[in-house]
Amino acid sequence: MIRTVGLHKAFGPKTVLAGVDLAVGQGESLCVIGQSGTGKSILLKCILGLVAPDGGQVFWQDRPLDAATRPDFFRRFGMLFQGGALFDSLTVWQNVGFRLRQRMPDARARALAIEKLARVGLGPETADLMPAELSGGMAKRVGLARAIADDPEVIFFDEPTTGLDPIRARRINDLIRGIVTETGATAITITHDMDSVRAIGDRVALLQDGHIAWDGPVAGMDRAAPLAGFLGRS
Numbered sequence: 001m002i003r004t005v006g007l008h009k010a011f012g013p014k015t016v017l018a019g020v021d022l023a024v025g026q027g028e029s030l031c032v033i034g035q036s037g038t039g040k041s042i043l044l045k046c047i048l049g050l051v052a053p054d055g056g057q058v059f060w061q062d063r064p065l066d067a068a069t070r071p072d073f074f075r076r077f078g079m080l081f082q083g084g085a086l087f088d089s090l091t092v093w094q095n096v097g098f099r100l101r102q103r104m105p106d107a108r109a110r111a112l113a114i115e116k117l118a119r120v121g122l123g124p125e126t127a128d129l130m131p132a133e134l135s136g137g138m139a140k141r142v143g144l145a146r147a148i149a150d151d152p153e154v155i156f157f158d159e160p161t162t163g164l165d166p167i168r169a170r171r172i173n174d175l176i177r178g179i180v181t182e183t184g185a186t187a188i189t190i191t192h193d194m195d196s197v198r199a200i201g202d203r204v205a206l207l208q209d210g211h212i213a214w215d216g217p218v219a220g221m222d223r224a225a226p227l228a229g230f231l232g233r234s
């Protein structure tokens, strides 16, 4: 469904992506892991068109993602940003219903936003709170509700458990897995957190030295030699 072919990106003399070939199928949940600074965020930004690669191409449903196809893609994707990235001046329901409000009356957008808030375990009393009034875990849930508000076909999760304690992180991982399974959405998760990989992923890809150094099922990652260093084994 989404495929990168030979993605290349350098900043001055520093090559970050040196030919990244990666594919995620319809309804599949792929986690991309890698040490800090290996280029996971740059890869995500190249897929989203926020950073222009120096070479290579991104395909969505076998069509190149470019200026002509990206608007359609943008209507069909959702994203949970690292840290939530809620709009401070909007209430919780306005954040969740941000896209919905562009094409429906507020009353309907609010009702749908409250449905999505319920899906992530937040009651209607949270709808009129401001982001500053939320705990870190609640903000993450609101970000998740916003990511799924428009019933996306593809969802990107950028470091979904960053800043959460282990119990809250586990709840968010379980919530994400449940949502991905029940919606049948294609999911791409960028993470350092191997608990997230085990909970969320069907497949895992290791980004290292600008390439995908290993790519395989999550169930097989403990036996994969290239992952040994990353998993902290000798």
Ligand SMILES: Nc1ncnc2c1ncn2[C@@H]1O[C@H](COP(=O)(O)OP(=O)(O)OP(=O)(O)O)[C@@H](O)[C@H]1O
Pocket: 011, 016, 034, 035, 036, 037, 038, 039, 040, 041, 042, 043, 192
């Ligand atoms: N605009 C930029 N100009 C120069 N270098 C950049 C720029 N953006 C990213 N880089 C460099 O590209 C490399 C990859 O960055 P990236 O943020 O993708 O890493 P990451 O794997 O997501 O790291 P982390 O897990 O710490 O978020 C880093 O060395 C970073 O310094």
